[in-house]
């Protein structure tokens with residue numbers, strides 16, 4: 019009976035395991051039986067997906083939701099019986115602010131209507147917004163006439179945005195938006211890997227504004243259904259997805275507190291070394307961060323390990339603070355704010371959770387979830403919880419005038435959790451793939467490769483398991 023090892027029990031590894039479990043169950047009635055074992059170094063499964071509770075409030079330590087536009091996570095939720103637990107963000111209250119730092123003071127300025135990611139598609143709200151200088155507004159107008167441009171090579175997001183709108187746009191929008199998603203910097207991340215649509219639009223249309231507007235009109239005329247919420251989550255938090263997956267897997271196959279040191283290719287399969295134990299498998303799915311996959315595969319293929327190590331990771335810290343009704347009343351409407359680097363703050367962004375997902379806080383509580391760290395502030399990990407809280411209290415007072423003590427505070431540190439798709443990422447992936455193809459029975463999954471969000475991780479785990487089954491002649495796309 020073929021045996022498959024999965025290394026890493028975050029959402030990528032659990033999604034791979036679920037695909038194999040479906041195959042195992044269907045095989046139980048036929049003669050195509052399989053067995054899988056999932057190794058997870060931590061005592062719990064789920065990786066960065068952790069939900070906690072305090073004072074009647076729901077707290078997300080890692081992801082709080084996922085993009086509705088990407089279907090794979092919601093599809094998996096429906097498959098595992100959570101269809102009726104899916105909830106949308108409260109988009110009636112969707113408004114995001116940028117912290118503008120002028121004359122020594124911080125001020126929240128609402129992002130103008132019509133911005134798609136960072137591309138303005140409505141003239142009036144952008145022209146009237148106090149966010150941008152006159153110079154940037156003039157660049158935005160001129161951008162409408164940008165000629166088509168096909169970059170010879172990959173470039174950074176900052177380079178592309180600057181070419182179209184100037185450096186203020188990089189500081190005020192590109193950087194804060196990317197640090198929210200990737201914990202990375204516009205001056206480092208690859209346009210082709212992070213914003214492939216932008217590269218495509220630029221080569222076809224020239225102007226990103228015109229291209230976005232055309233795409234929006236096309237979508238609006240094609241869509242008959244009412245608009246869907248931007249973000250999807252689960253009533254009881256993201257942990258619900260982890261728990262439902264675990265409940266559907268073979269309990270005996272889940273090995274927590276099992277750090278895998280190496281996977282070694284042999285003539286007839288793979289030896290997995292975890293602690294003092296070794297076990298033999300026909301195939302291995304590495305569903306860890308790429309840096310951990312590099313360590314594990316090093317003794318089998320040093321070159322593959324080197325390529326995997328080139329995918330760098332940044333760290334992040336999330337801090338959830340609970341406040342009383344008075345603070346809730348004093349906070350502005352909307353989902354929260356982003357902090358540009360020019361504001362000189364340590365905080366990267368904050369979400370007003372009670373507005374984004376109202377049922378996560380009782381009516382007399384406010385939840386403010388703050389993000390710190392990212393590629394430019396790894397040093398935050400060296401601070402203890404109290405030091406981080408002191409920084410946040412000071413910055414929240416400056417930005418949104420919260421002087422009150424929080425009723426509760428939870429600090430979560432995630433070391434090297436956010437993959438950085440730097441310039442050349444797509445070429446690196448091709449090189450990784452060509453080495454992987456030399457190693458039959460090896461598949462890679464996780465946020466280091468083709469998408470960092472939860473839906474992409476679900477897709478990567480599912481596809482990795484499908485690839486292994488296909489190699490074994492047990493899978494057809496039909």
Ligand SMILES: Cc1cc2nc3c(=O)[nH]c(=O)nc-3n(C[C@H](O)[C@H](O)[C@H](O)COP(=O)(O)OP(=O)(O)OC[C@H]3O[C@@H](n4cnc5c(N)ncnc54)[C@H](O)[C@@H]3O)c2cc1C
Nearest residue numbers: 026028029030059065066080081082278310464465471472
């Ligand atoms: C703070 C934060 C907020 C985020 N917010 C969002 C969001 O709102 N929406 C969204 O879509 N995405 C968000 N993301 C991104 C998304 O959550 C992650 O990319 C995704 O959950 C990663 O899943 P994974 O399984 O690939 O990796 P992980 O969750 O990192 O899991 C990998 C697992 O591998 C284990 N492991 C590592 N090495 C070994 C080894 N040698 N042996 C055995 N086990 C090993 C680790 O212990 C870990 O459990 C966020 C990420 C973070 C950190």
